[in-house]
Amino acid sequence: xxxxxxxxDWLDQRLKLGAVIRETAEHPVPRETASWFYVFGSAALTxxxxxxxxxxxxxxxxxPSAGEAWNSLQILNHGISLGWxxxxxxxxxxxxxxxxxxxxxxxxFLFGAYKFPRELTWMVGVFLLLMTLAMAFTGQVLxxxxxxxxxxxxxxSIASRVPVVGPxxxxxxxxxxxxxxxTLSRFFAVHVFLVPGLLIAFVGVHLLMVLKLGxxxxxMPGRIVRRATYVQEYHDLTHKEGVPFVPYAVxxxxxxxxxxxxxxxxxxxxxGPFGPGGQPDPRIIQTAPRPDFFFLWLYxxxxxxxxxxxxxxxxIGPAIGIMVLLLLPFxxxxxxxxxxxxxxxxxxxxxxxxxxxxxxxxxxxxxWSPVMDAWSSLPIPSEYLQGRTALERRGALxxxxxxCHNCHSLDDMGGKRGPALDxxxxxxxxxxxxxxxxxxxxxxxxxxxxxxxxxxxxxxAFLETLHPFGNPPASNAAHDVVLGAxxxxxxxxxx
Amino acid sequence: xxxxxxxxxxxxxxPGVSRRAMLVKLGMLLNGIVALILAVPxxxxxxxxxxxxxxTGYESWLSLGGLEQFPTGQTRLATYRNPVVNPWDxxxxxxxxxxxxxxxxxxxxxxxxxxxxxxxxxxxxxxNLFMCPCHGGAYYQDGSRASGPPPRGxxxxxxxxxxxxxxxxxxxxxxxxxPTANTTSVRPRCG
Numbered sequence: 001x002x003x004x005x006x007x008x009d010w011l012d013q014r015l016k017l018g019a020v021i022r023e024t025a026e027h028p029v030p031r032e033t034a035s036w037f038y039v040f041g042s043a044a045l046t047x048x049x050x051x052x053x054x055x056x057x058x059x060x061x062x063x064p065s066a067g068e069a070w071n072s073l074q075i076l077n078h079g080i081s082l083g084w085x086x087x088x089x090x091x092x093x094x095x096x097x098x099x100x101x102x103x104x105x106x107x108x109f110l111f112g113a114y115k116f117p118r119e120l121t122w123m124v125g126v127f128l129l130l131m132t133l134a135m136a137f138t139g140q141v142l143x144x145x146x147x148x149x150x151x152x153x154x155x156x157s158i159a160s161r162v163p164v165v166g167p168x169x170x171x172x173x174x175x176x177x178x179x180x181x182x183t184l185s186r187f188f189a190v191h192v193f194l195v196p197g198l199l200i201a202f203v204g205v206h207l208l209m210v211l212k213l214g215x216x217x218x219x220m221p222g223r224i225v226r227r228a229t230y231v232q233e234y235h236d237l238t239h240k241e242g243v244p245f246v247p248y249a250v251x252x253x254x255x256x257x258x259x260x261x262x263x264x265x266x267x268x269x270x271x272g273p274f275g276p277g278g279q280p281d282p283r284i285i286q287t288a289p290r291p292d293f294f295f296l297w298l299y300x301x302x303x304x305x306x307x308x309x310x311x312x313x314x315x316i317g318p319a320i321g322i323m324v325l326l327l328l329p330f331x332x333x334x335x336x337x338x339x340x341x342x343x344x345x346x347x348x349x350x351x352x353x354x355x356x357x358x359x360x361x362x363x364x365x366x367x368w369s370p371v372m373d374a375w376s377s378l379p380i381p382s383e384y385l386q387g388r389t390a391l392e393r394r395g396a397l398x399x400x401x402x403x404c405h406n407c408h409s410l411d412d413m414g415g416k417r418g419p420a421l422d423x424x425x426x427x428x429x430x431x432x433x434x435x436x437x438x439x440x441x442x443x444x445x446x447x448x449x450x451x452x453x454x455x456x457x458x459x460x461a462f463l464e465t466l467h468p469f470g471n472p473p474a475s476n477a478a479h480d481v482v483l484g485a486x487x488x489x490x491x492x493x494x495x
Numbered sequence: 496x497x498x499x500x501x502x503x504x505x506x507x508x509x510p511g512v513s514r515r516a517m518l519v520k521l522g523m524l525l526n527g528i529v530a531l532i533l534a535v536p537x538x539x540x541x542x543x544x545x546x547x548x549x550x551t552g553y554e555s556w557l558s559l560g561g562l563e564q565f566p567t568g569q570t571r572l573a574t575y576r577n578p579v580v581n582p583w584d585x586x587x588x589x590x591x592x593x594x595x596x597x598x599x600x601x602x603x604x605x606x607x608x609x610x611x612x613x614x615x616x617x618x619x620x621x622x623n624l625f626m627c628p629c630h631g632g633a634y635y636q637d638g639s640r641a642s643g644p645p646p647r648g649x650x651x652x653x654x655x656x657x658x659x660x661x662x663x664x665x666x667x668x669x670x671x672x673x674p675t676a677n678t679t680s681v682r683p684r685c686g
Binding site: 065066067068149150154160166167168170171174175176177178179180181182183279281283285286287299302303305306307308310366368370401403404417443444446450 | 580623633
């Protein structure tokens with residue numbers, strides 16, 4: 001014990017850090033901030049440290065070469081003892097880090113912590129969020145599988161839409177004309193050197209400002225932030241009724257960080273590492289690329305933007321979003337901090353959460369994508385075929401053979417791209433069905449040139465049987481009048 | 496001698512440019528010039544993927560194999576090795592494309608990349624459609640847009656036939672800005 005204190009004294013005589021560290025640790029913080037709501041910043045830092053450590057461990061084995069990366073991941077998963085666990089820690093750590101950074105941001109926003117004098121702390125935080133997302137995306141690329149390959153394709157396609165410099169941007173991003181070795185090398189450099197270096201620097205500045213400006217006090221409704229008086233008020237709050245950060249507040253940070261680390265480890269053990277998926281061979285086109293969880297909402301957005309507005313929205317949307325976040329403390333730098341008196345702030349959070357949540361949910365199910373093998377793997381329910389005429393059954397065959405099932409579901413099986421057809425005969429008359437099949441429209445391809453007249457007749461005859469028992473199919477009331485009493489509206493009247 | 500005494504002469508230095516302040520400024524100027532001199536090669540190094548494209552281009556004519564592999568009226572998957580490769584590119588330099596033999600004389604060679612966001616489109620000969628697994632883009636057999644989010648038809652490679660072999664001019668990933676985007680992709684519908 002005496003030896004330790006002697007060594008400590010020897011070091012402190014030279015480093016002169018002891019007083020500074022003690023002062024930092026025991027700096028007074030507002031009493032109410034010793035709260036479980038204030039643990040997310042430190043938890044994000046814990047995740048970041050875990051990512052650095054596990055990242056270095058993975059780099060001991062990983063080969064950042066397009067020809068070898070996938071194999072080296074297999075070695076990590078199967079050939080090296082507990083390599084799968086380190087990959088699991090790194091992968092789940094990344095998901096936890098994004099989630100905790102987002103929660104931290106929501107807490108800071110709702111508690112008004114971005115207001116004077118902590119504007120710059122917020123802005124640096126915005127950059128930290130962007131860098132965290134950049135790490136998540138580049139990390140997905142380093143897991144060099146099919147999803148990574150085609151994910152890069154999506155990135156390059158977006159970059160190519162930039163006016164004027166688009167083709168340059170693609171080549172700079174890919175490091176050459178195609179997604180290949182040079183691409184992986186530069187994403188490795190960005191993921192391992194560039195962004196982590198920036199992250200460390202920005203985290204340092206972020207923390208320094210938290211210490212210099214003090215942690216945001218618990219917002220009280222009616223306690224208004226004013227530039228002229230805030231600093232004095234905060235000083236009184238911390239020095240008259242404040243408590244030292246260590247140990248009053250820090251124990252919750254420590255416990256929560258341990259809980260998060262344990263959760264990450266549990267996910268790594270029980271759910272395992274992420275992939276890698278199929279080999280990054282562009283000749284294998286039987287693939288449905290999906291981004292990682294935190295980019296699914298973006299993936300959904302990209303399927304809903306109309307073609308005419310897509311490029312401008314892709315170019316301007318992110319810039320506007322980032323500008324709004326950066327300018328927030330200048331627009332609302334003073335005033336009420338409590339979420340109880342900031343309904344618009346609460347609504348913004350709820351709206352954003354609902355929006356991202358539903359887009360992510362859609363991204364998990366991709367109702368806009370055809371089910372590529374529905375036509376050959378999902379049968380037509382037998383009750384739709386019982387008691388049907390030969391023509392109608394022939395139509396059901398056309399329905400399968402022409403891949404209608406890929407986009408249209410029957411009895412909840414099949415694609416969700418187009419409307420379900422279980423009751424289509426109630427919605428469309430025979431004429432409308434024929435027109436829709438032949439000319440397409442409403443986001444459906446025209447099948448006029450791919451169907452013979454006989455096939456069309458059979459298909460429409462089948463579609464006309466798709467209505468609930470007892471509900472007659474839709475019919476054109478003018479039909480009888482125009483064609484006279486002889487027309488009975490049956491398929492036999494069709495050419 | 497105390498610290499205060501040591502710095503005293505500077506505090507009382509006459510206003511105007513002192514020799515030392517002048518030297519510091521000169522030194523900073525010198526560093527600025529050095530930084531500029533170093534920046535030129537660094538920027539050129541970083542821009543090499545772009546300058547390579549401008550100088551020599553990435554594209555060249557390459558063979559997809561004999562015409563007998565592409566029966567008349569059908570659309571078949573073909574693959575080629577990208578002309579510009581590094582030894583460590585592995586399988587990523589093997590690129591796929593769709594070859595449509597329109598009538599035995601006329602061909603269309605489509606890039607595998609969807610014109611929307613580059614995912615690999617799949618050909619369905621039964622319904623004569625290309626479908627994309629990502630965001631549901633669909634194209635007719637001539638590559639023109641059928642439905643979904645793509646803003647245009649499929650990208651096509653220029654082709655020629657020599658000695659019974661089908662050659663295409665390729666070498667860059669097909670995107671809005673690549674050379675394939677400028678060739679006419681939406682031709683009059685055939686068949």
